[in-house]
Amino acid sequence: MTDKKERILVATEKLLATHGFHGLSMQMVAKEAQVATGTIYRYFNDKNDLLHQLHEHILGYIAKRISRNINDSMSLKQRYRTMWLNLWHMSVNGEAPLINQGQFQHLPRDNSYEKKALKKQLFSCVNQMFDEGKACLLFKPLKNEILSTLSLETSCYLARQKINGGLEITDSELNAAIEASWDAIIQH
Amino acid sequence: MTDKKERILVATEKLLATHGFHGLSMQMVAKEAQVATGTIYRYFNDKNDLLHQLHEHILGYIAKRISRNINDSMSLKQRYRTMWLNLWHMSVNGEAPLINQGQFQHLPRDNSYEKKALKKQLFSCVNQMFDEGKACLLFKPLKNEILSTLSLETSCYLARQKINGGLEITDSELNAAIEASWDAIIQH
Amino acid sequence: MTDKKERILVATEKLLATHGFHGLSMQMVAKEAQVATGTIYRYFNDKNDLLHQLHEHILGYIAKRISRNINDSMSLKQRYRTMWLNLWHMSVNGEAPLINQGQFQHLPRDNSYEKKALKKQLFSCVNQMFDEGKACLLFKPLKNEILSTLSLETSCYLARQKINGGLEITDSELNAAIEASWDAIIQH
Amino acid sequence: MTDKKERILVATEKLLATHGFHGLSMQMVAKEAQVATGTIYRYFNDKNDLLHQLHEHILGYIAKRISRNINDSMSLKQRYRTMWLNLWHMSVNGEAPLINQGQFQHLPRDNSYEKKALKKQLFSCVNQMFDEGKACLLFKPLKNEILSTLSLETSCYLARQKINGGLEITDSELNAAIEASWDAIIQH
DNA sequence: AATGAATGAGTCTTCATTCAT
DNA sequence: AATGAATGAAGACTCATTCAT
Numbered sequence: 151m152t153d154k155k156e157r158i159l160v161a162t163e164k165l166l167a168t169h170g171f172h173g174l175s176m177q178m179v180a181k182e183a184q185v186a187t188g189t190i191y192r193y194f195n196d197k198n199d200l201l202h203q204l205h206e207h208i209l210g211y212i213a214k215r216i217s218r219n220i221n222d223s224m225s226l227k228q229r230y231r232t233m234w235l236n237l238w239h240m241s242v243n244g245e246a247p248l249i250n251q252g253q254f255q256h257l258p259r260d261n262s263y264e265k266k267a268l269k270k271q272l273f274s275c276v277n278q279m280f281d282e283g284k285a286c287l288l289f290k291p292l293k294n295e296i297l298s299t300l301s302l303e304t305s306c307y308l309a310r311q312k313i314n315g316g317l318e319i320t321d322s323e324l325n326a327a328i329e330a331s332w333d334a335i336i337q338h
Numbered sequence: 339m340t341d342k343k344e345r346i347l348v349a350t351e352k353l354l355a356t357h358g359f360h361g362l363s364m365q366m367v368a369k370e371a372q373v374a375t376g377t378i379y380r381y382f383n384d385k386n387d388l389l390h391q392l393h394e395h396i397l398g399y400i401a402k403r404i405s406r407n408i409n410d411s412m413s414l415k416q417r418y419r420t421m422w423l424n425l426w427h428m429s430v431n432g433e434a435p436l437i438n439q440g441q442f443q444h445l446p447r448d449n450s451y452e453k454k455a456l457k458k459q460l461f462s463c464v465n466q467m468f469d470e471g472k473a474c475l476l477f478k479p480l481k482n483e484i485l486s487t488l489s490l491e492t493s494c495y496l497a498r499q500k501i502n503g504g505l506e507i508t509d510s511e512l513n514a515a516i517e518a519s520w521d522a523i524i525q526h
Numbered sequence: 527m528t529d530k531k532e533r534i535l536v537a538t539e540k541l542l543a544t545h546g547f548h549g550l551s552m553q554m555v556a557k558e559a560q561v562a563t564g565t566i567y568r569y570f571n572d573k574n575d576l577l578h579q580l581h582e583h584i585l586g587y588i589a590k591r592i593s594r595n596i597n598d599s600m601s602l603k604q605r606y607r608t609m610w611l612n613l614w615h616m617s618v619n620g621e622a623p624l625i626n627q628g629q630f631q632h633l634p635r636d637n638s639y640e641k642k643a644l645k646k647q648l649f650s651c652v653n654q655m656f657d658e659g660k661a662c663l664l665f666k667p668l669k670n671e672i673l674s675t676l677s678l679e680t681s682c683y684l685a686r687q688k689i690n691g692g693l694e695i696t697d698s699e700l701n702a703a704i705e706a707s708w709d710a711i712i713q714h
Numbered sequence: 715m716t717d718k719k720e721r722i723l724v725a726t727e728k729l730l731a732t733h734g735f736h737g738l739s740m741q742m743v744a745k746e747a748q749v750a751t752g753t754i755y756r757y758f759n760d761k762n763d764l765l766h767q768l769h770e771h772i773l774g775y776i777a778k779r780i781s782r783n784i785n786d787s788m789s790l791k792q793r794y795r796t797m798w799l800n801l802w803h804m805s806v807n808g809e810a811p812l813i814n815q816g817q818f819q820h821l822p823r824d825n826s827y828e829k830k831a832l833k834k835q836l837f838s839c840v841n842q843m844f845d846e847g848k849a850c851l852l853f854k855p856l857k858n859e860i861l862s863t864l865s866l867e868t869s870c871y872l873a874r875q876k877i878n879g880g881l882e883i884t885d886s887e888l889n890a891a892i893e894a895s896w897d898a899i900i901q902h
Numbered sequence: 903a904a905t906g907a908a909t910g911a912g913t914c915t916t917c918a919t920t921c922a923t
Numbered sequence: 924a925a926t927g928a929a930t931g932a933a934g935a936c937t938c939a940t941t942c943a944t
Contacts, residue, residue, distance in 0.1 A: 154928090170359070171359060175914080176914060186929060186931055188916075196915075197915090290514065292514055299496055300492050307487050307491065311487065319481075323484065326480055326484075330478055330523060334518045335518060338526055342903095365938070373904085377905070377906095379941085530907090547734070548736035551933080552935060553933090564936085564937075565910095566936095567935095568907065669883075675871050676891065684863050687859060706864050709900075711894060741916090741917070744927090755920085756925075760919080905942105907944105909938100911938095912936105912938090913935100913936080913938095914935095915933105915934085915936105917934100920930080923926080923928105
């Protein structure tokens with residue numbers, strides 16, 4: 151990817167996190183990325199396109215990040231803990247500030263076929279874990295989306311509260327939260 | 339509350355859900371509420387204030403709605419199910435379209451003291467349930483915020499996926515999801 | 527018509543004549559009309575609409591102006607001379623600077639039904655003259671549009687050359703031109 | 715003339731006819747001419763210069779085209795008819811789409827000395843015809859510009875109406891129009 | 903209390919022009 | 924000679940806010 155395009159995307163992500171969707175102007179992006187306003191339009195059709203491409207850019211990043219330090223020889227529980235903490239750290243460290251923030255909800259043309267395909271790819275290692283867990287009767291027989299929401303994604307929701315200043319959480323509480331979310335999906 | 343003020347708030351909520359935060363103009367609100375533009379400024383200092391008051395308005399609504407059909411004679415499990423389903427129906431029916439959508443995240447002056455107090459009030463019945471559950475050793479000894487995120491709030495997250503078109507869910511799956519989220523917080 | 531709308535139209539006509547279609551900015555119009563930029567958009571949908579409405583405004587003016595001092599008791603020749611000179615003076619004095627300048631050619635939505643109807647009205651006295659002339663066999667049996675182009679409209683074309691600085695013309699030459707254009711349409 | 719310069723001029727003429735003066739960008743011209751944007755500036759100082767040179771280019775074309783099939787052995791009437799029809803066909807066929815359209819009216823630096831000289835050259839055969847006609851007392855003793863406007867140029871004006879869709883004209887009507895315009899300039 | 907016309911700063915986007923390659 | 928990425932001023936249009944009525 152061109153140097154400038156990359157810089158524009160990075161600048162947009164940063165500003166989107168700070169200012170939100172409204173209050174994000176192309177001039178601001180240009181200034182932050184240290185390019186001329188017009189330059190943005192060489193790489194993106196318009197503001198919408200910029201946000202869409204950013205979305206895909208971020209999804210790609212999350213895809214890589216969520217499966218860090220995961221390999222098939224690990225036990226299900228180990229994989230679960232690792233992914234949960236990957237999400238947690240990514241969220242808390244602001245590596246993907248837009249995750250779970252609904253910032254992309256009002257883009258027209260969203261939920262397109264390509265987006266869904268991308269999400270498939272994103273969660274491939276997640277889906278594999280859930281499939282295996284259900285196959286050996288360790289997990290409850292529910293759709294992967296439901297299992298994920300009940301367990302893995304709680305990581306992001308807790309992180310959001312921490313970031314917003316509404317929640318402090320110790321290491322042992324974090325550990326207990328992981329175990330509790332694990333309880334939600336295993337058979338008892 | 340004045341008739342006009344009420345109408346303005348209702349119009350704002352509707353438009354906010356449809357158009358998102360950006361693309362919401364005072365003129366649009368005035369038209370939707372059948373009120374002159376200037377009238378809005380009788381009841382609200384500025385656009386920010388309108389959104390803030392709307393936020394509180396909505397929180398108040400949710401407060402009432404979440405505890406519908408709840409009374410102290412019900413068992414903990416019954417209360418949990420009822421509140422979970424109250425949240426679910428409210429979310430799915432679009433009664434509080436802004437719940438969990440992050441639409442209010444970028445308001446300046448947010449997370450103020452009054453907001454937190456309001457949230458306390460909002461979750462008073464929720465907190466009572468968690469406190470009782472922990473007292474009788476049925477629930478895990480975790481902060482109420484964590485318990486809530488792991489269990490009750492999954493209702494909203496699932497509802498959001500349903501609304502976005504990314505998830506279909508049957509009645510039996512819904513029931514299983516409630517049970518699973520219950521498993522997350524009880525001791526095993 | 528509102529005072530401001532009138533002022534905007536007048537300003538636009540003036541600037542259009544001076545700067546042409548390109549190089550006419552809404553800011554210029556606003557400044558010339560002594561209104562705020564946004565005010566223009568209370569009365570006109572967009573730039574196109576402004577130009578369209580100006581066009582009709584001008585056609586209306588020409589309609590009144592071309593038939594000044596005309597009445598049915600005058601002979602055909604007298605009426606012809608009067609209309610020819612009305613057009614001439616209007617053109618030369620810059621009363622309708624856009625006449626015959628093709629400034630409206632690139633408006634989309636032009637040549638609409640309403641425009642044609644307006645032109646009918648505009649040329650009603652002209653058409654009546656040509657019809658009478660053909661009825662008494664004084665004029666050649668041609669369509670009114672053709673007769674008009676060959677005779678009356680030469681007034682504008684000559685005026686345009688005078689304005690552009692390409693032609694000087696004396697009173698007697700003017701008179702001769704009227705007679706010559708009369709020769710074009712009468713039977714010999 | 716260089717191949718590229720020619721291509722740029724041709725592209726500009728085409729786009730000018732379609733899009734009008736406004737809505738013509740150098741990028742569009744470059745794309746249409748299959749040339750890099752910067753290349754245009756090898757051959758033309760700026761956009762104004764491009765339009766000026768295009769104007770001269772077109773005048774040169776018209777000069778050649780108007781005198782096609784004309785030679786001195788033809789009678790005045792024959793020459794008149796031929797030139798009238800040359801103009802007519804050129805206009806109607808869109809060979810010089812900018813003729814009579816006022817597209818060049820607002821160029822600064824226009825009506826320069828060179829432009830006038832060019833026009834002399836352009837109308838040399840026309841002027842010769844009018845001079846001969848006046849010398850033998852066939853034509854009225856008026857300036858050539860006036861004679862031209864009253865007779866020859868009606869060709870363009872009628873053509874414009876036909877193109878705009880405001881006028882349909884049969885062959886016999888066309889013929890009658892030529893005769894009528896001839897009547898305007900001859901002595902009776 | 904209510905209106906809605908008016909404002910003008912600010913938004914997204916285009917485009918004539920330059921310049922390193 | 925030719926390219927086309929980059930620039931940033933300027934354009935059309937919007938909208939939060941005010942104020943005379």
